[in-house]
Amino acid sequence: xxxxxxxxxxxxxxxxxxxxxxxxxxxxxxxxxxxxxxxxxxxxxxxxxxxxxxxxxxxxxxxxxxxxxxxxxxxxxxxxxxxxxxxxxxxxxxxxxxxxxxxxxxxxxxxxxxxxxxxxxxxxxxxxxxxxxxxxxxxxxxxxxxxxxxxxxxxxxxxxxxxxxxxxxxxxxxxxxxxxxxxxxxxxxxxxxxxxxxxxxxxxxxxxxxxxxxxxxxxxxxxxxxxxxxxxxxxxxxxxxxxxxxxxxxxxxxxxxxxxxxxxxxxxxxxxxxxxxxxxxxxxxxxxxxxxxxxxxxxxxxxxxxxxxxxxxxxxxxxxxxxxxxxxxxxxxxxxxxxxxxxxxxxxxxxxxxxxxxxxxxxxxxxxxxxxxxxxxxxxxxxxxxxxxxxxxxx
Numbered sequence: 001x002x003x004x005x006x007x008x009x010x011x012x013x014x015x016x017x018x019x020x021x022x023x024x025x026x027x028x029x030x031x032x033x034x035x036x037x038x039x040x041x042x043x044x045x046x047x048x049x050x051x052x053x054x055x056x057x058x059x060x061x062x063x064x065x066x067x068x069x070x071x072x073x074x075x076x077x078x079x080x081x082x083x084x085x086x087x088x089x090x091x092x093x094x095x096x097x098x099x100x101x102x103x104x105x106x107x108x109x110x111x112x113x114x115x116x117x118x119x120x121x122x123x124x125x126x127x128x129x130x131x132x133x134x135x136x137x138x139x140x141x142x143x144x145x146x147x148x149x150x151x152x153x154x155x156x157x158x159x160x161x162x163x164x165x166x167x168x169x170x171x172x173x174x175x176x177x178x179x180x181x182x183x184x185x186x187x188x189x190x191x192x193x194x195x196x197x198x199x200x201x202x203x204x205x206x207x208x209x210x211x212x213x214x215x216x217x218x219x220x221x222x223x224x225x226x227x228x229x230x231x232x233x234x235x236x237x238x239x240x241x242x243x244x245x246x247x248x249x250x251x252x253x254x255x256x257x258x259x260x261x262x263x264x265x266x267x268x269x270x271x272x273x274x275x276x277x278x279x280x281x282x283x284x285x286x287x288x289x290x291x292x293x294x295x296x297x298x299x300x301x302x303x304x305x306x307x308x309x310x311x312x313x314x315x316x317x318x319x320x321x322x323x324x325x326x327x328x329x330x331x332x333x334x335x336x337x338x339x340x341x342x343x344x345x346x347x348x349x350x351x352x353x354x355x356x357x358x359x360x361x362x363x364x365x366x367x368x369x370x371x372x373x374x375x376x377x378x379x380x381x382x383x384x385x386x387x388x389x390x391x392x393x394x395x
Contacts, residue, residue: 001115003171005127008108009135010164011071014078015101016139017157019043022081022094024148035087042094044341049095050102051334055327057103063111064174070107071165074100078158102333110329113317114177119261121317125310126257133250199316199331205269206316208373210332212366213309214339216276219347220245220305223359226348230356231288241298248302256307257314265315266377272311273371275304280364284357305363308370309336 026036057066077096080089108128116124146156200207221242228238260268279301287294313332320328343362350358 001124001127001175003167004108004111004174005131006171007067007071007164007167008104008128009131009138010160010167011074011101011104012132012135013139013142014074014157014160014164015097016136017142017153017160018078018081018097020140020143020148021153021157022090024153025085031087039087039090039094042091043098044337046095046098046100047102047337048098048334048341050099051106051330051337053099054103054106055330058107058110058326063107063177067104067107068165068168070100070103071161071168074104075158075161075165078154078161081154082158102337106326106330106333109313109333110326111174111177113313113320113325113329115175116314116317118318122257122260122265122311122314123254124257125314126253126260126307129307129310130250130253133246133253137246137250196331196335199328203316203319203377205266205370205373205377206312206319206332207335209269209273209308209312209370210316211335211339212370213312214336215343215366216305216308216363218340218344219359219363220302222344223347223351226351227356227359230351233291237291241295244295244298245302245306248299249306252303252307253310256303257310260311260314265311265318266374268311269308269315270371270374270378272304272308273367273374276301276308276367277364277371279304280360280367284360284364287357305367 022039026039054066057069061069073096077093077100080093080096109125112124112128113121142156142160143153146153196207224242224245225238228241229235233241256268279297283294283297283301287297313329316328316332317325347359347362350361354361
């Protein structure tokens with residue numbers, strides 16, 4: 001899997017650099033706020049589109065060839081920033097970039113779930129999550145190394161995506177996936193997408209936890225600087241909080257993945273939900289009383305909340321037939337991206353009317369839902385093959 005992870009890492013580094021470089025450029029004086037808003041919105045819109053269109057492409061061309069096409073698309077989008085600074089065209093480039101990254105994630109996550117077995121799915125998924133987290137961090141380090149105001153930011157980002165494409169051919173073919181069920185392989189019936197309701201019937205805690213993962217990952221990184229400012233922390237301390245959460249999430253991926261392969265994943269999600277609720281309450285009530293205590297709470301929260309996504313995905317994959325893996329990955333990633341896009345404005349509004357700790361009211365509320373969904377998933381009857389077939393026929 002090393003060549004796959006190298007390609008994913010390089011592509012994510014390039015995407016992270018482009019996101020920062022575009023934001024820095026749009027922050028220059030003289031640029032219309034309306035144009036800025038449209039350019040920034042294009043990426044999440046493209047991401048949502050990518051979640052919807054990837055399944056047919058994988059069904060037609062397979063994971064590996066679709067992966068190559070995605071990298072070519074990402075490279076074209078990155079090169080657009082190099083050759084023109086015409087802002088209306090940047091809307092298209094960001095749209096394509098968001099679509100490419102969503103498709104990349106759907107392809108990789110569905111391939112990993114098909115390739116993995118029950119005893120190592122959590123570890124492989126955690127390795128993938130660790131790779132993407134390191135890539136985002138390396139992207140920011142590269143921006144600092146090249147220079148935030150350097151004219152070479154866009155070319156370096158494009159070269160990084162190009163290296164991702166080259167690594168695919170240098171690394172050779174991907175490992176062979178396990179053979180599919182011949183009964184389904186020979187079926188002429190087209191495989192439809194499993195929608196959120198069907199997935200909820202199969203694995204309620206996965207649907208809730210993936211949506212909560214989108215809420216957490218976006219809000220904690222976007223709104224923590226605002227939170228720090230509102231409670232009177234210096235800028236350097238606020239940046240330290242964001243860095244602490246990021247490092248905590250990276251460090252916890254491997255041990256949590258190891259645990260999820262050896263213990264019941266629903267119980268792990270239950271523990272993560274309870275811990276997240278407790279930590280959100282602690283940060284809201286006593287976090288601003290001591291800066292060292294606040295750093296400790298943020299670190300433990302990062303270890304807990306930022307590892308929910310891989311455990312939930314691994315559990316969801318264990319409940320699905322392989323023929324639905326790609327469609328389910330796209331649907332779950334769509335839910336994740338909706339959580340990303342829809343909730344920061346809600347959190348900011350709560351913080352404006354109720355104060356900085358209200359940020360953790362929304363995060364804690366989502367963690368309560370994960371806890372309740374995990375309890376429900378543990379207490380209900382397991383979904384048997386006949387019930388699963390009924391659900392499949394209804395989609």
